[in-house]
Amino acid sequence: MASPSGKGARAPEAPGCGPRPLAADLVDSVDDAEGLYVAVERCPLCNTTRRRLTCAKCVQNGDFVYFDGRDRERFIDKKERLSQLKSKQEEFQKEVLKAMEGKWVTDQLRWKIMSCKMRIEQLKQTICKGNEEMKKKSEGTRPDRCGSVSWLGIAL
Incomplete structure (x- = not known):
């Protein structure tokens, strides 16, 4: 089974090396139709919890800026x-x-x-x-x- 990052499924851990994540936890952590995921953060523009740096709605609305501070204009x-x-x-x-x-x-x-x-x-x-x-x-x-x-x- 492929992961959202496209690298394939993780290898199973050795027995006794820690708990395995449940399938329900994986489904909850993935936003559908959001593309590649960078990190679990809040969108700095609309403050929603997404796994991407900016959510698709903000990008579609044109509500984004350079995050390195080069230009603060949206x-x-x-x-x-x-x-x-x-x-x-x-x-x-x-x-x-x-x-x-x-x-x-x-x-x-x-x-x-x-x-x-x-x-x-x-x-x-x-x-x-x-x-x-x-x-x-x-x-x-x-x-x-x-x-x-x-x-x-x-x-x-």
Whole structure:
């Protein structure tokens, strides 16, 4: 018959070397469905008598800490803090995306303004060239009252 530790049954003691434990005592000392057993102690979290260092209920609830004193924060508290940090991170990411969207719109408008300025400059150059050509053609004809000929009446 196997023991809860998985090492097999103990060898029977020699006659007269002490009383053998009764089967009922062994059954009472073993908690069913608790896994491997370390020592007969009380759970430091819920104070129930178990053979393990922490009982399964406390572990399932996340109510455990490092026992060597490294960190006194319970696992469930860490988990809650992690979820809060994740939600804050999500909020910051949304704010960054919103700011980036505004910057993108600004960049698009700047690009449109720059292209319009370039188009205006090209149109001004075209008008100047047209005025010069008209001036050259009209040199042989009569000049305006001002002495210059303007193309379409636009003087720059």
